[in-house]
Amino acid sequence: MMKLFEKIMMSMRMKSVLFFFLSCMVLSNCVEPFDFETEDFESILVINATITNELKNQQLVLSRTYRFEEDGPLKEQNAEVKILDDHDNEYLFNETSPGIYTSIEAFNAELGKEYRLSIKTENGKSYISAVATLPQESAIDNLYPKRMFNDDDLEGVGILIDSFDPTGNSVYYRYEYEETYRIVASLWVPRDLRDVLIGNETLMIETIEYTPRPIEERVCYNTRVSNEIIITNTTTFTEDRVTEFPVKFINAEDISVADRYSILVRQYVQSREANQFYETLNRFSQSESFFSQVQSGFIAGNIISESNTGENVLGFFDVSSVSSKRIFFDRSDLISDLPQFSPGCDRIIPVLREEETIENYNIRLLGFIQAEEFRFFEEYRNSNPIDGFFAFVRRGCGDCTEFGQSIVPDFWID
Template sequence: MVEVFKWIKWGRILVVIFVCITLNSCIDPFEIETENFENILVINATITNEVKNQEILLSRTFRFEDDGPLSEEGAIVKVIEDASVEYTFEESSPGIYRSVQEFAASSGKEYELSIQTSEGRSYVSDKVTLPQETSIERIYPQKITNNNGVEGLGIFVDTFDPTGNSQYYRYEFEETYRIITPLWYPFDLIVTSEGENSFEFGLVNRPENQKVCYASNVSNNIKIANTTIFEEDRITGLEVNFIPAEDIRVDNRYSILVRQYVQSREANGFYEILSSFSESESLFSQIQPGFITGNIISENNQDEKVLGYFDVSSVSEQRIFVNRDDFLIDLPRFALECDLIELVKDPFDELITFHQRIGAFIDSNEVRYFPDAPPEPGEPIEFPGILSYFVPRACGDCTALGVSTAPGFWVD
């Protein structure tokens, strides 16, 4: 939910900028300020049927002009099972609370969330139960053109509950992709010594782990679906993600883990309203969504607003891998701006001044050395005569865009 509110904030800012440009009426600077701000506790709490350290996120609403939400720190958080068993949570990092012991929600039992803030305010949720588990049938990729006419890769999900009891679904995903350094060169240029009148430069081996890297993202929107109007409790071809063909995520090899939550009708209603709010197209719409009421209240003040929902969901997940050439080989692909950068000595510069510029360029960590005519593979490498050629760091070192260690789940 924290990610959702960040998305809302930046979406609003972009809308304001767009309106100003379109109307050509923003002659004076326009400062966005929040009026009638309310400091409201925000709770993101989903307990699942997975045996793990469950996690609950607490934060505060933030003003339109602020950078983001503040974490709610120092709270006492508990999940109570059947009014008798308590699972306590500890704050693992600001605003993130993890259960001390691993546990899983079980069918036929009632669960209740209890929170006491560092200021002594108490909050409690309705009692909720675990819906039945329904497994994802399949996750699959397809080359598609989206509603904006952009070609790329769509990720789709099919699921089916023959009992007809699931009906309400929510989807999240984690995506990981491989990055190949486009202008790899096996040596880096360094300053080996510094004298009164000049620098001396040399080459050192560039780490091999800068050739191939991996980066990951998590979904930051709300994708829900329900089957209540269908004859069967079946979802077919629901798009959970779309990646344009020219996006770096599908430049080489891509993986996505899709998580399917079966949730209650009440939880579905909450997320449906939240989704509509976050996808509002106009800041100045005449229809305002108002406050989103969840199932958590303040025990100290019944009129206090609390934003969030305590949800108990059953989860199914599935991962797939996709090679770009299997689906998008005929489409334009991602390309970094990798123009060669040459530092040229000014005729009026002393040599030491020029060398200092090269040294500062190297120390900036924004570039990587790349001779204007690097040798072909297998060709002997000689120390270049011209030292001042570079490319942007990401073009010669993939750790500018990701990490060099492959995730444990990665399969080539």
């Protein structure tokens, strides 16, 4: 969710820049280069804070908005953070990495208790949230993949979810996911080329030799975390039932479904107020057009400054019940007949160019061997420079570490 707040702040900044360029187009006289600097900048505390009914070390993130010319959000460090309940319990947090605060003790939110977030920043300003309570828990009934088309008429795999609360008390749902996928280098070979120096103190010659290629470059894994708002509610339904709700759509040509795929989905049951906040946040993040009817402005949450009631604070203190489920599937289970991801695996064969000397050809050949973007694939024996001695492929075809890491996740099932 932190990445989403960053996206929104970037959207606000990009609209300002777009307005500047549109003005230039109208005036037709913006021809001089310029260094853009943000004016009237307001440093706003950004709070990403959700505690759940899971017994764990709860975590929240503090940062600040940043100027257009800056690289990214500023981490809010050295703050005093705690959560209070109405039974006089205090849960203290330590800063475990810049801007990330983790509770010293594991705890879980409980039904019937009221919770508040309290923050005191390094500059002495204090912030307090409204009271929040834990909503009814609702378990995920079913999580499953389905071959389908999306709204852009692209074919691929939809990740769908079913959920039902017979008490009718859940109503407002938010989803996050963590997807992990396997990558297999289709043109991995067990040997590689490397350049070496041979000779003695008076004469050194650069040549090439074969060397074993690490097996770790053949099969890799990568993980991506959701960075969009995924919400739904059952307020217009006759029962509190979520049916075939699309958590995610994956284009058939996406690398994540090139081999084997897994997704862990977390379902949050949240309050009506939290749902309204995330709905507003979602509308703002999707207003990509400068001429959109969704006007930019400040998004108020349930956290205020005790030091200055007029200060803007971006964020929401949320207490949610959580249910999670993980699934696995192979590409062959659903979409084996559709076009799939390819990094472009045509063979690249360095050959002797017209009027190129053998010395220059050898230098260029060594360049392919040393280059990070290529991997050796095969040798052509009894060949010559005109036809080429060696074939190379792009790194992603022969080395999976272009796209992931070779460490097998603990939860992975083949």
